[in-house]
Amino acid sequence: MRTVTGPTDHVVVVGAGLAGLSAALHLAGAGREVTVVEREDSPGGRAGRLARRGHLIDTGPTVLTMPEYVEEAMAAVGASMRDHLELVPLHPAYRAHFADGSVLDVHTDGAAMEAEIRRFAGPGEAAGYRRLRRWLTQLYRVEEQRFIDANFDSPLDLVRPELLQLTALGGFGRLDTAIRRFISDERLRRVFSFQALYAGLDPARALALYGVISYMDTVHGVWFPKGGMHAVPSALAEVAANAGVKFQYSSEVRRLERTGDRITAVHTSTGERIAADAVVITADLPVADRLLGVRRRRRVRWAPSAVVLHAASTHGWTDAHHTISFGQSWRRTFDEIIHRGRLMSDPSLLVTRPTASDPELAPNGRQLHYVLAPCPNLEVGRIDWKRIGPAYCEELLTVLSDRGFPATAEDVELLHAVTPLDWAAQGHAVGTPFSAAHTFTQTGPFRPGNMVRGLANAVLAGSGTTPGVGVPPVLLSGKLAAQRVTGRA
Numbered sequence: 475m476r477t478v479t480g481p482t483d484h485v486v487v488v489g490a491g492l493a494g495l496s497a498a499l500h501l502a503g504a505g506r507e508v509t510v511v512e513r514e515d516s517p518g519g520r521a522g523r524l525a526r527r528g529h530l531i532d533t534g535p536t537v538l539t540m541p542e543y544v545e546e547a548m549a550a551v552g553a554s555m556r557d558h559l560e561l562v563p564l565h566p567a568y569r570a571h572f573a574d575g576s577v578l579d580v581h582t583d584g585a586a587m588e589a590e591i592r593r594f595a596g597p598g599e600a601a602g603y604r605r606l607r608r609w610l611t612q613l614y615r616v617e618e619q620r621f622i623d624a625n626f627d628s629p630l631d632l633v634r635p636e637l638l639q640l641t642a643l644g645g646f647g648r649l650d651t652a653i654r655r656f657i658s659d660e661r662l663r664r665v666f667s668f669q670a671l672y673a674g675l676d677p678a679r680a681l682a683l684y685g686v687i688s689y690m691d692t693v694h695g696v697w698f699p700k701g702g703m704h705a706v707p708s709a710l711a712e713v714a715a716n717a718g719v720k721f722q723y724s725s726e727v728r729r730l731e732r733t734g735d736r737i738t739a740v741h742t743s744t745g746e747r748i749a750a751d752a753v754v755i756t757a758d759l760p761v762a763d764r765l766l767g768v769r770r771r772r773r774v775r776w777a778p779s780a781v782v783l784h785a786a787s788t789h790g791w792t793d794a795h796h797t798i799s800f801g802q803s804w805r806r807t808f809d810e811i812i813h814r815g816r817l818m819s820d821p822s823l824l825v826t827r828p829t830a831s832d833p834e835l836a837p838n839g840r841q842l843h844y845v846l847a848p849c850p851n852l853e854v855g856r857i858d859w860k861r862i863g864p865a866y867c868e869e870l871l872t873v874l875s876d877r878g879f880p881a882t883a884e885d886v887e888l889l890h891a892v893t894p895l896d897w898a899a900q901g902h903a904v905g906t907p908f909s910a911a912h913t914f915t916q917t918g919p920f921r922p923g924n925m926v927r928g929l930a931n932a933v934l935a936g937s938g939t940t941p942g943v944g945v946p947p948v949l950l951s952g953k954l955a956a957q958r959v960t961g962r963a
Contacts, residue, residue, distance in 0.1 A: 475625050477961040479930045481751045483507060485959055486740050488727050488765075489756035491519020492945060493935040495710040496547045496952025497754045498719045503550030504960040508719045509748060511740060513726035517711035519756070520907055521945075523704035524784075526889040528837040531784045532703040533892075534907070536826045536844055537796065539690035540946040541697055544706060547949060551717035558709040560700040562831045567696035569794035571877065572661050573802035573820075579794070580665055582695045595659045606656035606666065609643065610689040616640050617686050622941045625954050626919035645683035652682035664800055666692060668822070671848055672944055674777025674911030676808035681914060690946065698795060698831040706945075722746075730765050735930045752931040754955045759910065759922060759938035760903045766926055775916060776851050777908035777943065778811045779894040783845040783867055786887045790827055790841045791879040797825040799877055811848050815855035817866065821873055823847050843881075845870060852894050852905035859893040867891045909937040917942075924955050933958045 485501050487494045490512035498508045516523070520534035538561070545555040555561075565586075566579035578594050581587040584607055592600035620636040644652050649670055653663050667677035669687040699705040715721060725746070730753070731739040739749045755762045763770065791797075801807065801820035810816040826844040829836050836842045847870055850857065867888065874881040894905030903909065910916050924939045926932040935955035941947040956962075 475957070475961070476627050476925055477957075478752050478933065478959045480736065482931070482959050483751050484509070484749065485752045485754060486511060486748055486750040487754045487756065488740065489519055489936070490514075490517040490707070490711060490721065490723070491756055491936065492521055492707055492710070492948045493937075493952040493955070494519070494754070494756040495707055495714060496543075496949045497756070497935050497955045498714050498952075499547040499710065499717070500550045500953050500956035501754075501959060502714060502717045502719050503552075504956065504962055506960065508714075509722065510714070510719060511722045511725050511727050511742060511748065513724070513743070515724045516708075517721070518704055518707040521703055521707050523702070524890060526784070527786075527887075529784075529786055529840065529842050529889055530702055530704075530835045531842070531890060532828065532844070535703055535945050536824075536828070536846075537691070538697045538699065538703060538706065538945060539694060543946050543949040544710070547710060547953065548713045551713060553713045553716070555709075558713055559705060561697040562700065564696045564698055564795050564831065566794060567691060567796065568665075569792060569797045570661070570665050571797060571799045573800060576661065578661070578665065580692055582693055584693075587692070591662065595662060599657050599659050599662060602657040603662075606653065607693055609652075609656065610685050610693055613640075613643055613645060613683065614686045614689040614694075616643065617645075617683060621683075621918060622686070622947070623950050623954070624941075625924070625957060626940065629919045631919055640683060645681065647682045648678060649680040649682045649684055650677045652685065660804075661800070664804060668798065671778070671808075672908070673942065674908050675913070676812055678805065678808070680912070681917065684912065687944065696796070698828065700832050702828060702832065702835055722748075727765065735928060737929065737932055752933070752959050754933050754935055754952075754959065756934070756936040756952070758902050758936070761901050762934055762938070766929065766932060768926065768928070770922070774903070774922070775911050775913055776853060776904045777906050777911040778848050778854075779851040779897060779904075779906040779908070781847045781849050781863075781866060781870070781894075782892040783843075783870060783888065784890040785843045785845065785871070785881070786836060786889055787841050787843065787881070787885045788839060789880050789885060790830065791825060791843055791874065791881055792827060793830070795827060795830045797827075799823045799825060799874065799879070807848075811850050812854070815850040815857075817849055817857070818847065821847055821870065823870065823874070825874065825879065845874070849894065852898060855894075857894075859895045863891070863893045863895070908943050912942055924951070924958060
């Protein structure tokens with residue numbers, strides 16, 4: 475494993491998102507002095523917090539899986555997650571609503587899910603689910619330590635015994651085809667493959683190895699932190715500060731000072747010069763590249779974006795914490811948002827009700843809702859968001875109301891809405907919060923690497939580099955970046 479050369483006593487981490495916080499904790503645990511510089515006035519990055527009329531809104535991810543990676547980051551400095559974070563396991567993990575009126579509760583407990591599928595689609599599909607669950611578990615066990623939680627210096631690093639196991643499991647085939655080997659019901663196949671969209675891919679084109687995301691969602695478990703998802707970075711920052719990590723908020727890094735092939739200091743928007751032996755940069759790739767003064771040799775393919783609505787009402791739209799409302803069409807949806815640059819003609823939506831698990835996130839008697847609608851990014855789509863944004867938000871609420879969710883205009887208070895223009899204003903490439911898509915040429919050692927060519931002491935972390943997009947990969951990216959600095963695997 476290539477590592478930073480020269481002294482690494484003081485490391486400056488740019489960004490206090492999940493990747494930066496993870497990196498800071500692992501670095502501090504390895505004995506480094508760490509300073510975290512963050513442009514906002516609090517930690518979180520994409521996992522931010524917005525207060526609106528007494529409602530506490532999570533502005534980023536809403537699904538928490540693999541909390542052991544949070545535990546691992548805290549344990550690096552001798553802290554225990556249970557002392558800083560209260561997690562509520564979600565049962566069901568999701569509720570799926572289909573266009574034909576059928577409803578499926580997605581349980582992570584194997585016996586409960588088998589019984590639910592037997593009720594929903596019969597004993598044959600229940601038996602297929604048992605085989606699918608075993609396959610997903612095998613897939614994760616093969617990938618976890620050698621392909622996900624691993625630094626790569628070249629594609630040759632893939633040549634290891636686990637590669638043969640992954641090939642034997644069909645990991646390099648297509649995800650939709652792999653799932654079809656186990657279950658034939660088209661509705662069930664959606665439940666176990668929609669997660670590919672998290673990686674910016676159509677399930678019909680995604681590599682089967684991305685079934686590990688389905689494993690995390692449908693086998694390992696889904697949790698929600700008391701206090702909202704923002705409680706995760708808040709807890710990580712608290713633990714880091716207790717371990718001696720210094721935080722400088724409301725301070726944006728404007729320039730990196732270089733001497734030869736080393737970054738010797740960062741200069742901030744407040745006029746401060748912070749000397750550094752090494753830097754870990756967690757900004758989105760275009761921002762990081764601009765700071766570093768590098769130009770990528772290969773064009774990056776970016777993931778689709780999303781419109782997000784944060785709304786309040788007096789009634790809960792669903793009993794479940796997470797609900798997926800599937801439209802009738804499926805293949806056409808991915809073609810529209812990924813290839814044709816159009817809005818979904820028959821939307822599939824993620825509806826989250828955080829107050830189902832923590833009523834204190836809203837005033838008494840109020841319910842908080844989050845609606846995510848995948849959409850084209852600004853590079854693929856030519857959509858005038860300034861003009862159609864408000865109307866599209868109203869259209870999404872109408873779609874939910876027509877599908878039986880009580881999202882009626884007289885009861886809904888739209889607190890905040892986000893379009894690709896807003897994501898772009900936050901510094902996200904082509905207006906997508908999901909960064910680089912996980913195509914084959916942007917996976918593993920082919921993904922933008924975390925070592926910076928031409929610099930001896932700069933490392934990247936975050937969703938744009940390895941291992942990729944999502945809360946667990948981003949936490950791991952901070953750990954992997956710290957290993958590049960310390961040389962400790």
